[in-house]
Amino acid sequence: MTLARRAAAPLAGVLLSAALLLGTRGLDQVARGGQLGPGFWPRLVLIGLGLACLGKLIAEWRRPPAPVSLDRREPGARSPLSRRRLAAAIAAIVLYVVATPVVGFALATAAFIAVFMSLCGTRSVTALGANAMVGTVLLLYLFIKLVYLPLPKGEGPFEALSLLVYRALRIF
Structure with a gap:
């Protein structure tokens, strides 16, 4: 190229x-x-x-130019994109946007991070859970404490769960 x-x-x-x-x-x-x-x-x-x-x-x-090869694929070329994974990732993003007002930012974000990392190839349940929790907590502190952005808490029991999480993290 x-x-x-x-x-x-x-x-x-x-x-x-x-x-x-x-x-x-x-x-x-x-x-x-x-x-x-x-x-x-x-x-x-x-x-x-x-x-x-x-x-x-x-x-x-x-970067130095790549050597000319008779092979049609470039050296270091990636494997073809999985359309199924791409469609699932797009669906996860849309579902995240739709679900966040209903289930609240904290729960929707934790689920989204875990699902998206899984779609990207992460298989360790420990890594998925840890990244989802740490990522969600960091985003909560960033948006609520630093930026003062009101985030959706969810409806009904999800609002109570969000408030419980906020109090446990001493955000409220």
Whole structure:
């Protein structure tokens, strides 16, 4: 693969994140003094995206060209994508979005992380459980304590379960 083809996506990512970053200029006009404005987090994400794409662009530029092979597959090429796993991953994302208001952020996120990691090939139940729990707890602290974002607690018994988790983690 030529350098132009390898560098096209990272370069597009750098340019897109820069263009979107310019579009966030007017977001802080409604910010109160001493508080983060509504443009802070989108800018932070766009800067991170731009830096990651820039890093990938530099890595692709510095990588030596691959030797020419008579084999049709590229050296180091990945195995073909499983359409069934891809469809299941998309369904998991859609189900996560639909289920979160009903079962609450904590339970939906823990289940989503476990299911998605399983679809990605993780087989260890211990690794699935540990990552789901640690990931959920970190996201809860990030969104509730740091960003002050109200998350869905769920309905009925799920709300009671969410409040129990929040109290156990001393979030509330």
